[in-house]
Amino acid sequence: MNIQNLSKEHKQYFALGGIVVITSIFAVGNFVLMPMKAKWTNARTEFEALRSNVVQARRMVKNERNIQAKLAESNNVLQRAAGEFLPDTYNPLSWATQKMYTQSRIVGVEIASVSEVGGPILLQAQTKDGHRAFGSYSVRVITECSFEQLKALVHAMEESNPYLSITGLTVDSRQNKPDEHSINMVIEWPICLNTIAIEKFAEKKEVNHG
Amino acid sequence: MSVRVNLLRPEEIKQQNSVNREAMLRMAGMVGGAALAAAVIFLFFQYRSVIGGFSRAQKDFAAIETDYNRVNAMQESSSLNLQYVTELESWTSSRIRWDESLFAIQSLVPTNIQLTRMSLHGEIKASSAAPPKDDEPVTPARLFTLRLEGKAKGDLSDQDVIRFVGGIGLDESLESWLAKVNLVGLQLAPHAGASGNGQSERTFRLNATSGERLMR
Numbered sequence: 001m002n003i004q005n006l007s008k009e010h011k012q013y014f015a016l017g018g019i020v021v022i023t024s025i026f027a028v029g030n031f032v033l034m035p036m037k038a039k040w041t042n043a044r045t046e047f048e049a050l051r052s053n054v055v056q057a058r059r060m061v062k063n064e065r066n067i068q069a070k071l072a073e074s075n076n077v078l079q080r081a082a083g084e085f086l087p088d089t090y091n092p093l094s095w096a097t098q099k100m101y102t103q104s105r106i107v108g109v110e111i112a113s114v115s116e117v118g119g120p121i122l123l124q125a126q127t128k129d130g131h132r133a134f135g136s137y138s139v140r141v142i143t144e145c146s147f148e149q150l151k152a153l154v155h156a157m158e159e160s161n162p163y164l165s166i167t168g169l170t171v172d173s174r175q176n177k178p179d180e181h182s183i184n185m186v187i188e189w190p191i192c193l194n195t196i197a198i199e200k201f202a203e204k205k206e207v208n209h210g
Numbered sequence: 211m212s213v214r215v216n217l218l219r220p221e222e223i224k225q226q227n228s229v230n231r232e233a234m235l236r237m238a239g240m241v242g243g244a245a246l247a248a249a250v251i252f253l254f255f256q257y258r259s260v261i262g263g264f265s266r267a268q269k270d271f272a273a274i275e276t277d278y279n280r281v282n283a284m285q286e287s288s289s290l291n292l293q294y295v296t297e298l299e300s301w302t303s304s305r306i307r308w309d310e311s312l313f314a315i316q317s318l319v320p321t322n323i324q325l326t327r328m329s330l331h332g333e334i335k336a337s338s339a340a341p342p343k344d345d346e347p348v349t350p351a352r353l354f355t356l357r358l359e360g361k362a363k364g365d366l367s368d369q370d371v372i373r374f375v376g377g378i379g380l381d382e383s384l385e386s387w388l389a390k391v392n393l394v395g396l397q398l399a400p401h402a403g404a405s406g407n408g409q410s411e412r413t414f415r416l417n418a419t420s421g422e423r424l425m426r
Binding site for chain 1: 253256257260261263264267268270271274275277278281282284285287288291292293294295297298301302304305306307308309312313316324325326327328329330331332333334352354
């Protein structure tokens with residue numbers, strides 16, 4: 001069959017057929033195959049993500065005991081900290097005074113005064129994002145005692161609370177009583193500033209006290 | 211001189227061309243058709259596999275979803291707790307045990323030196339160290355300064371004061387926090403010798419500063 005030998009009518013049929021075929025291929029490609037491909041790609045991506053989630057979920061569920069142990073351990077640390085070592089968020093001075101007097105009586109030092117230094121403050125370096133849960137709370141303690149008693153008091157305080165820090169201390173000798181010193185001490189604790197954490201710790205405290 | 215002689219007859223040449231072209235076209239059509247069919251079958255099975263796999267994975271996930279949500283909530287709580295615990299630990303690691311330091315300083319003071327005043331100042335401020343990442347906030351750090359003032363008796367008391375300052379710098383208990391110790395003043399007391407046994411007396415001041423104690 002030679003195209004030269006075809007009649008004009010046949011040629012027109014052929015041309016029309018060609019156009020229909022090309023248009024059909026274009027239409028099928030664009031409106032059927034491409035959307036199918038996109039849908040299939042999406043389905044495949046979702047499937048991969050879901051499969052990965054399932055694997056991760058299985059791994060996590062399998063690791064439940066370990067996660068539970070870690071949670072329990074960290075809960076214990078925080079509960080103990082909230083119950084024993086961190087100032088009461090709503091009445092920190094009362095808490096600090098009680099702690100200071102308890103420790104000073106153990107070592108036989110009489111405290112003259114305990115006063116708040118500035119109130120609870122956010123650490124300057126933390127105010128940019130505020131993601132830290134603890135700020136600083138300080139009290140000033142004034143007393144008179146010997147250097148030996150001071151060492152014993154400082155030791156007792158630092159031993160009793162791992163988060164306590166002595167951030168200010170002035171020891172002045174007295175002319176008339178060489179063994180007695182005027183002591184001015186600033187004690188600092190971390191205090192919980194994160195409201196969610198405060199509520200959480202407060203609940204823990206209640207549980208502990210209950 | 212070479213001569214090329216074509217021994218094929220023209221009809222043979224024509225016949226061979228005609229057969230080859232048709233065969234090639236037929237072959238190409240068959241191969242193309244088969245490849246297309248294979249591709250369609252492959253895609254169909256792939257599609258079924260994905261759809262089937264997706265539905266299976268959904269069922270699998272649904273089966274463990276309750277457990278997963280519970281464990282995931284535990285994991286999130288644990289991570290948050292760990293963040294708090296780490297932060298609290300930084301308060302412990304950045305503090306200085308002054309009980310040990312007071313013992314150490316007392317043991318270093320020679321008999322002819324008397325400390326008249328001791329003052330300590332600690333503060334929390336932004337560390338000068340660059341944050342681990344650019345977008346992270348600056349890490350807070352504690353910085354302590356201890357100032358000692360005292361008097362030393364004896365004609366060679368200046369040597370004793372210098373030895374005392376050196377002793378502070380070398381002490382094992384203090385070296386855990388001490389970054390720098392400086393004698394900032396040493397002078398002969400004006401009234402020395404007048405009231406006592408004729409020995410001269412010197413007053414001195416020294417500063418001991420800690421390095422930055424990061425609260426990570």
